[in-house]
Amino acid sequence: MKQRLFKPLALAVGLAVASYGHAAVELTRGIDVKQFDKKLNPCGDFFGYVNGNWIRANAIPGDRSTWGSFEQLDEASLAATHDIAEAAAKDLASAKPGSIESKIGAFYKSGMDEAAANKAGVAPIADTLKRIDGLKTPEEIAAFLHDAHAQGRAQLFNFGGEADFKNSTMQIAYAFQGGLALPERAYYLEDGKDGSYKKIRDAYVAHVAKVLELAGTDKAAAAAQAGKVLAFEKRLAEASLAPVELRSPENQYHYVTVEEAQKQNPRFGWNKFLASQNLDIKGFSLSQPKFFAAVDAMLADVPAADWQAYLRAHVIDGASPYLSDALVEENFNFYSKTLRGQQENRPRWKRVIDTVEESMGMAMGQLYVDKNFPPEAKKRAQELVDNLRAATKERIEKLEWMGADTKKKALDKWASFTPKIGYPDEWRDWSGLAVKPEGYFANVSAAAKFNHDWDMAKIGKPVDKKEWGMTPQTVNAYYNPLKNEIVFPAAILQPPFFDAKADDALNYGGIGAVIGHEMMHGYDDEGSKFDATGNLADWWTKEDRTKFEERTARLVKQFDDYVAIDGLHVKGQLTLGENIADLGGLSVSYDAFKLAQARDNKNSKEQIDGLLPDQRFFINFAQVWRRNFRPEELKRRLNVDPHAPAQFRAIGAPSNMHQFAEAFSCKAGDAMVRSGDKLVKIW
Incomplete structure (x- = not known):
């Protein structure tokens, strides 16, 4: 199992309608109250209350091991890149020699030649x-x-x-x-x-x-x-x-x-x-x-x-x-079926698209952005980032448990955050990669060597701070402490995370919480060890670090107590960084939401679909995390995934926020109301 080197600290891991096989997958736009399980109390099981009907009605497709908001958006991205690859393969004869269109078309065509792969063995x-x-x-x-x-x-x-x-x-x-x-x-x-x-x-x-x-x-x-x-x-x-x-x-x-x-x-x-x-x-x-x-x-x-x-x-x-179908099937049977519970292999076109993405992801991203990311989406997302930055600064300034010296360094780090939205300002050059319309494995091998040589050529040179660690068509976001940057690819800037036409409550509960999450990775148990310049350096006083660790220990205990499946608990220490980012990110996004309401003179009691703005904020946060798991996949993730299972992310942060309890009239003793030494407040 290949393990990446240093991993950026990511949100997860997944167009109103996405192609899925011969059917259509409808993504949630706004809040659909029909998905609520109103037999449940939001103060007891908030995830079940918001998502219960959806969870029961949306079985995991045979070629997936999980299914939820991320996967639905991933299918949309997959459909878009499939269209690009199909068109490029069809137009190979007329494509400009050496263009990225010609390379993607040739790569995809070679991968779709199943007969040639079987003949070669x-x-x-x-x-x-x-x-x-x-x-x-x-x-x-x-x-x-x-x-x-x-x-x-x-x-x-x-x-x-x-x-x-x-x-x-x-x-x-x-x-x-x-x-x-x-x-x-x-x-x-x-x-x-x-x-x-x-x-x-x-x-x-x-x-x-x-x-x-x-x-x-x-x-x-x-x-x-x-x-x-x-x-x-x-x-x-x-x-x-x-x-x-x-x-x-x-x-x-x-x-x-x-x-x-x-x-x-x-x-x-x-x-x-x-x-x-x-x-x-x-x-x-x-x-x-x-x-x-x-x-x-x-x-x-x-x-x-x-x-x-x-x-x-x-x-x-x-x-x-x-290679051949027999080897493909055996590979699937162990790595996908046995380890992850996936019931059937993905159609060949999806597997080939995945390979093209792994080999030439940024080239595909260049074509994806041209067709799928309007400039107005980037502009609106930038506004949200600016608002979240302001709220983050204010929150750090008001921290009661942090001393002045450490707080100054925390604010220095805040000031040097670099946001990247949508896609890179400069695209990578692919002119040295030769791809042919036949010989799938040969193309995979050529791309592997090309990418390795490209990586080796950067060693010993200054870091290129314009470079991205994710492609624009990736449904995710990340924070890189070595560059102190927060990055939001184009594919995540869609419903249910982001909708330029939606009310503020939805956007701040969705993409706002994502933006806040990535910012707060700069201050989690890992990111907080890197300073404003991206160096591994201790910028904390000993007293403040002790206070921080006392608070994070409560969050470890909170998630250790969650039972995911068959008596297996979430690993609070493994998931600590993501849980800190969720709690801080949702809190910061709520602050920014309130600032936006005040700035725009919005009525904080105005109802949409019978729901108050604060209720819609928290509901969309929980809606983003709706997800079904196959048992094998859930067990695997408990061991290796630094993210807690989605259902616990939906409730973990809100249960520590008094604003949630007030929004849903929850009372002391309710499961979604943490208090005393169980209450976690960090950032």
């Missing part, structure tokens, strides 16, 4: 498998790993560029733990509740044996090798950090000189590795030293045959989505 990876068969020594294994990374096909660990945590103006390289096919280390080292992890391990071994067979290994040998793959990954897991540990910036950054890295991992050979990536640098972040020490030891004491089994299985698994 495993031929596209035959040379790689043959090389693996010949690996005998630690030096040969290390060289293979070096070359795999140089081709953009990372094996065993992840390596890429990001801003230096201690000097955010410069791009450096990061080596990051990886190499595990299962979601995280616990799946290898524990049996899990009711033996669930053990069942998944057994299914994984069966899966590995099957893909090895499909690639030509005889059945007995495949079964034996599959057991070796699990043992190999178990050892990697023992040396890996858990997801909650990886949330700490200190566990993401460990700068060493190249000479120091070479001494720590002499068998792997960082000198040769860096040369293979065309890098001439003095140092980099060896982010999890324990993991890389284990890899170096394994080069010495793990038999070459076991390394071959591991590399063989991962090469086939990595290529399977782009």
